[in-house]
Amino acid sequence: MKMDFLPLGDVRTDPIINPTCLSDHVHTFYGANRIRPETTYEDLRNANGNSGNVVENKSLYWHPTIYEVDPSTGIHRKVDIYFASTYYIWTTGETTAFPDGFKMVAGNDGAQEAKAGAECVDPFECERDDGCESDDTSFFPESGCGELEVSMNFPTCWDGVNIDSDDHTSHVSYDLEGGVFDGECPSTHPVKIPQISFFFRIVPYNGGKHIFADNTSFFHADYFSGWKEGELQKVLDECENYSEAANPDAWCEDHVTFRDTPKKFGDDTDIVKKLEPLQPNPPIDTSTITTEPITNIKNLPRGKCTGYLIPADDDEDKNEDNPDEDFDEDPDDEDKKEDCKEDENNDFVYKVKKKRKGILKTCAWLQEQKKKKKKKICKKISEARDECPVTCKSC
Numbered sequence: 001m002k003m004d005f006l007p008l009g010d011v012r013t014d015p016i017i018n019p020t021c022l023s024d025h026v027h028t029f030y031g032a033n034r035i036r037p038e039t040t041y042e043d044l045r046n047a048n049g050n051s052g053n054v055v056e057n058k059s060l061y062w063h064p065t066i067y068e069v070d071p072s073t074g075i076h077r078k079v080d081i082y083f084a085s086t087y088y089i090w091t092t093g094e095t096t097a098f099p100d101g102f103k104m105v106a107g108n109d110g111a112q113e114a115k116a117g118a119e120c121v122d123p124f125e126c127e128r129d130d131g132c133e134s135d136d137t138s139f140f141p142e143s144g145c146g147e148l149e150v151s152m153n154f155p156t157c158w159d160g161v162n163i164d165s166d167d168h169t170s171h172v173s174y175d176l177e178g179g180v181f182d183g184e185c186p187s188t189h190p191v192k193i194p195q196i197s198f199f200f201r202i203v204p205y206n207g208g209k210h211i212f213a214d215n216t217s218f219f220h221a222d223y224f225s226g227w228k229e230g231e232l233q234k235v236l237d238e239c240e241n242y243s244e245a246a247n248p249d250a251w252c253e254d255h256v257t258f259r260d261t262p263k264k265f266g267d268d269t270d271i272v273k274k275l276e277p278l279q280p281n282p283p284i285d286t287s288t289i290t291t292e293p294i295t296n297i298k299n300l301p302r303g304k305c306t307g308y309l310i311p312a313d314d315d316e317d318k319n320e321d322n323p324d325e326d327f328d329e330d331p332d333d334e335d336k337k338e339d340c341k342e343d344e345n346n347d348f349v350y351k352v353k354k355k356r357k358g359i360l361k362t363c364a365w366l367q368e369q370k371k372k373k374k375k376k377i378c379k380k381i382s383e384a385r386d387e388c389p390v391t392c393k394s395c
Contacts, residue, residue, distance in 0.1 A: 031051060
């Protein structure tokens with residue numbers, strides 16, 4: 001079953017490995033539009049946007065961001081991803097769905113069964129103005145490519161108990177037959193789960209020196225399931241087609257809800273055109289997570305739990321996810337005194353959740369906030385009601 005995605009964004013977070021702080025390196029994300037470190041399964045299920053084309057699949061996928069390196073200056077430029085695809089491959093009626101909130105990381109241990117690789121389609125001689133020399137071609141080719149297709153297979157065997165593990169890998173395993181979707185599972189991990197074959201594409205690939213954001217040529221990827229277990233199980237039990245590999249025309253379209261129908265095999269350009277209007281609007285603003293620069297930089301941002309993670313305003317986030325939810329109305333709003341006055345320069349201390357110090361805000365600022373946020377502030381902060389009685393309707 002093939003599902004397609006455009007990138008959600010690039011930011012130094014990793015909700016599996018570093019759920020409380022910034023991660024060691026920048027990642028590129030696909031799927032449900034929740035990419036903060038604290039992201040939970042419930043956040044994925046409640047996400048109000050998705051960069052993928054299947055309604056039921058609210059999962060999140062990510063990998064280290066790719067950089068093109070200027071060999072003379074050492075400047076790193078972030079590479080744009082054209083689009084990504086996940087192919088779920090399984091034997092119908094003999095495969096177990098990922099449990100709610102299931103997580104796994106593939107590639108960190110260098111397993112050959114992952115079959116991580118980069119295929120250069122339509123190669124051409126590198127013609128970069130800044131030079132084409134590369135001191136490491138073990139993964140990224142030195143030549144240019146009309147398309148560079150990067151891929152990896154996730155493990156297909158599970159211990160049947162844990163949805164994660166301390167190292168995020170030991171609760172899953174590859175099969176005993178070299179990384180095939182229907183291979184026999186080891187006794188330690190007896191439960192067969194769908195194989196996720198993960199692909200993304202760079203079009204065109206300029207050639208020359210490229211590295212991942214962790215400053216290596218080693219590909220790894222992360223998966224955080226946002227499926228409802230029962231919904232995915234129904235697909236695994238009922239969908240049958242000819243495909244036993246990452247085939248571009250196997251969709252199970254009668255069993256899941258595609259957002260880019262009708263489904264038909266065709267040019268990649270058509271896939272991207274159909275995905276573009278489906279993207280979260282507004283797009284994810286990574287500056288609400290961290291403002292550190294991540295492209296056209298000399299040094300890659302590195303170091304787990306280093307740098308400043310901008311705190312989430314949890315109450316506001318919940319309200320944005322539930323636009324129909326309103327705060328309590330004051331039943332006496334319509335009976336306020338006509339002589340109620342305020343100066344727009346009056347100020348009060350606004351304390352953002354999780355920050356140690358409050359921020360001085362004015363009535364003019366409060367007037368510009370969204371209706372629900374304004375009501376929340378007025379309800380919780382007595383000083384705001386005192387200094388801005390007109391805006392808060394408190395006089």
